[in-house]
Amino acid sequence: xxxxxxxxxxxxxxxxxxxxxxxxxxxxxxxxxxxxxxxxxxxxxxxxxxxxxxxxxxxxxxxxxxxxxxxxxxxxxxxxxxxxxxxxxxxxxxxxxxxxxxxxxxxxxxxxxxxxxxxxxxxxxxxxxxxxxxxxxxxxxxxxxxxxxxxxxxxxxxxxxxxxxxxxxxxxxxxxxxxxxxxxxxxxxxxxxxxxxxxxxxxxxxxxxxxxxxxxxxxxxxxxxxxxxxxxxxxxxxxxxxxxxxxxxxx
Amino acid sequence: xxxxxxxxxxxxxxxxxxxxxxxxxxxxxxxxxxxxxxxxxxxxxxxxxxxxxxxxxxxxxxxxxxxxxxxxxxxxxxxxxxxxxxxxxxxxxxxxxxxxxxxxxxxxxxxxxxxxxxxxxxxxxxxxxxxxxxxxxxxxx
Numbered sequence: 001x002x003x004x005x006x007x008x009x010x011x012x013x014x015x016x017x018x019x020x021x022x023x024x025x026x027x028x029x030x031x032x033x034x035x036x037x038x039x040x041x042x043x044x045x046x047x048x049x050x051x052x053x054x055x056x057x058x059x060x061x062x063x064x065x066x067x068x069x070x071x072x073x074x075x076x077x078x079x080x081x082x083x084x085x086x087x088x089x090x091x092x093x094x095x096x097x098x099x100x101x102x103x104x105x106x107x108x109x110x111x112x113x114x115x116x117x118x119x120x121x122x123x124x125x126x127x128x129x130x131x132x133x134x135x136x137x138x139x140x141x142x143x144x145x146x147x148x149x150x151x152x153x154x155x156x157x158x159x160x161x162x163x164x165x166x167x168x169x170x171x172x173x174x175x176x177x178x179x180x181x182x183x184x185x186x187x188x189x190x191x192x193x194x195x196x197x198x199x200x201x202x203x204x205x206x207x208x209x210x211x212x213x214x215x216x217x218x219x220x221x222x223x224x225x226x227x228x229x230x231x232x233x234x235x236x237x238x239x240x241x242x243x244x245x246x247x248x249x250x251x
Numbered sequence: 252x253x254x255x256x257x258x259x260x261x262x263x264x265x266x267x268x269x270x271x272x273x274x275x276x277x278x279x280x281x282x283x284x285x286x287x288x289x290x291x292x293x294x295x296x297x298x299x300x301x302x303x304x305x306x307x308x309x310x311x312x313x314x315x316x317x318x319x320x321x322x323x324x325x326x327x328x329x330x331x332x333x334x335x336x337x338x339x340x341x342x343x344x345x346x347x348x349x350x351x352x353x354x355x356x357x358x359x360x361x362x363x364x365x366x367x368x369x370x371x372x373x374x375x376x377x378x379x380x381x382x383x384x385x386x387x388x389x390x391x392x
Contacts (some may be wrong), residue, residue: 024326079284084306100332116332118338171281236325237307240285240357240364 006090031191044152044189046104046111049223051218053193057213058099061169070205074175078247080238081165082174083141087229089118092158092183093142093212094170102216103223104154104187111147119226121225124156134160139179154187162200168202168210192217282366286355292365294324297349301344302343305331310344310370312352314363324363326370329381337379349373 066074084090090098100117109129113122122149125131134144144160159182161167167177181202188195194216201209238251282288296314310326328334344350354368370378 087306098330100330117330172253223337224332226302227305227335229306230302233302233304233309234306236309236364237285237327239367240359241363242358242360245284245358 001175018057042152043106043149044108044154044187046154046187046194047106048218049101049103049221050194051101051219051221052099054215055216057210058093058097059210061112061173061175062169064169064175064210065207066175066205067207070175070202073205074169074173077165077174077176079172079174079241080235080251082170083165085235085238087231087234089120089141090170091143091167092185093162093200094166094199095120096196096214097170097212101219101221101223113172114223116223116226117205118229124154141185143181152188154185156183156185156187158183158185168200168205175205177202180204186215194218259301273360282355285358286364286366287358288355290356291353292356293351293353294365296324298344298346298348298350299323300346303331303334303339303341303342303343307331308339310350312350322353322363324365326354326365326368328367333381337381342376351375 064070087124091094095115095117096102098117100115102113102115102117102224105112105114109126109131111124111126113124114120115122120142120146122142124145127146127148131146138144139160139162141162141164143158145156145158147154147156161177161179161181163176163179164181165176166174167181169175177200177243181200183201186195186197188197196216198212198213198214199209200206200212241250241251268306273368294312294314297313298310299313300309300311302309302380308328308331310328312326313321314324315321328339331339350373351371352365353370354365356362357364367380370380372378
């Protein structure tokens with residue numbers, strides 16, 4: 001049972017149990033206080049700025065379990081279609097793969113994850129606090145995220161990603177992701193090491209899920225402010241591809 | 252492969268034993284599709300523009316080749332936020348100053364660019380950089 005569920009979902013039927021559950025339910029809506037005391041042993045302290053402490057472990061492009069549609073999409077996508085050349089931010093899992101720091105801020109009903117790269121801020125709505133369900137209008141580059149504390153870890157599920165030409169593999173040969181992409185991030189802290197495992201599902205393009213693993217350590221250095229991306233120069237490198245390597249003969 | 256590119260002298264060097272780690276330097280994009288990592292070139296020229304932006308900062312340098320023709324070289328560096336962490340800023344270069352750079356040229360013919368090269372000021376001072384090797388900079392994290 002996850003931490004939030006333990007607080008918010010009554011399981012005991014005795015009168016005493018009902019009172020206890022009522023108190024705990026009320027506590028869930030108070031800042032700090034009873035909830036923090038009750039859950040202190042299970043609620044991980046993830047609030048920090050984190051920096052990469054090891055090379056990411058990601059699936060080799062040739063080993064991605066692509067279905068026929070995924071293979072076709074991979075073969076169709078060329079470098080010039082990568083959204084980053086128009087200053088579009090990266091998404092999970094690739095936002096964690098570049099050597100930039102990020103921060104986690106744990107609040108009562110949500111977790112805020114801010115990234116140095118691309119000035120991204122994600123809101124993870126914690127289950128059990130009455131957050132609204134995702135709407136069609138929630139489709140976006142970063143998707144819609146909900147989370148829970150489970151066995152001392154933070155688990156974040158994200159859906160509602162828009163189609164992303166680099167959503168499964170962001171380096172050549174790129175593999176896009178569809179609107180059915182779903183990610184599950186598990187944040188596990190062990191001392192000064194934060195392990196983040198991201199499972200990516202996309203039944204439109206993958207025959208099975210794939211796993212990306214990252215390692216981070218806390219740092220006292222605050223996040224660097226972002227420097228604006230200039231779309232006028234972001235495509236500079238594309239002119240350097242030789243004609244022979246242009247998939248469609250156009251840049 | 253040999254290219255005549257420098258303000259005063261063109262140097263093309265077979266890259267055996269001198270590979271710049273450009274592929275891992277960018278983070279935003281891989282260098283491999285764009286830059287010829289089997290060859291290096293050296294240029295010396297005049298800074299015309301310094302653009303400290305994301306996704307990558309760009310230094311524009313006018314260099315004269317052996318035929319006396321001026322070419323605008325566009326030198327690309329690792330992400331601006333990463334460069335700022337080692338002290339780079341919009342004031343790192345000034346238009347009019349002379350710099351030298353050694354790095355991998357573009358794969359496409361007739362283009363003048365470099366990615367994350369070893370870069371030096373007019374007096375030979377090497378400017379610390381993220382993402383380049385060969386004694387020039389700070390290894391990528």
